[in-house]
Amino acid sequence: MDVLDAIKSRKSVRAFKPDPVTREQIEEILNHVIRAPSAINLQPWEFIVVMGEEKQRLSRRLIKLYREKQISCSPGNVKPLSAAFSKRGAESFILMNPYLEKMGQEFNRFVNEGSCNFYGAPAAVIFCLDNAFSEARLVDIGIALGYFVLIAHKFGLSTCPIGLINAYEDDMKEILNIPENKDVVIGAAIGYADQDSPINEFTSPRDSLEHFLRWID
């Protein structure tokens, strides 16, 4: 699979088969991920892979916390969003709904509890950053996440980034025994897509390039 094929065919998957992935598979993917560029070649990323019974335990705890605290997937903006951004977010929800209806699922519950459960994936990868770094280094973690989802796809595995865990960072640290000086930046579900699940028929739209681009010449 060449890079463009991977970019064109990758998508976030929200229903996984329970089939396990091995340490070797995840190590192979991460060995490619760490070829990603980073500022001053600091390679600031740290990965925690949670699998098996520990992953089930993590999911159970996160779902319980979500039910108690009701902190949902949200854009995490500090100011009201412009109409263009709000429209994109709303559209994604609306377009996902027919697939959820086929499954008898309500959007908020599916996405929030699903995210806490890493959508049933057998493994979760947690991307961390030492808090000695400035926020600028989040860029490096983002690049690593981009590599991760594409490389996993190349090896026949599907992923879904899970930003929701960031809202439960203190709990994540306690559950996974993550040192105080490490920030939990993002998680990702990884496993084999359940091709029979209607939600995996959903493909998210994109606005055309003109919305994002300004030339100065």
Ligand SMILES: Cc1cc2nc3c(=O)[nH]c(=O)nc-3n(C[C@H](O)[C@H](O)[C@H](O)COP(=O)(O)O)c2cc1C
């Ligand atoms: C930083 C980040 C955080 C995300 N967090 C979540 C999440 O918590 N739950 C979820 O279902 N999807 C999450 N996603 C997946 C996005 O919703 C998805 O990438 C977007 O809708 C585009 O769809 P695609 O990945 O299928 O192209 C996240 C994606 C990114 C990049």
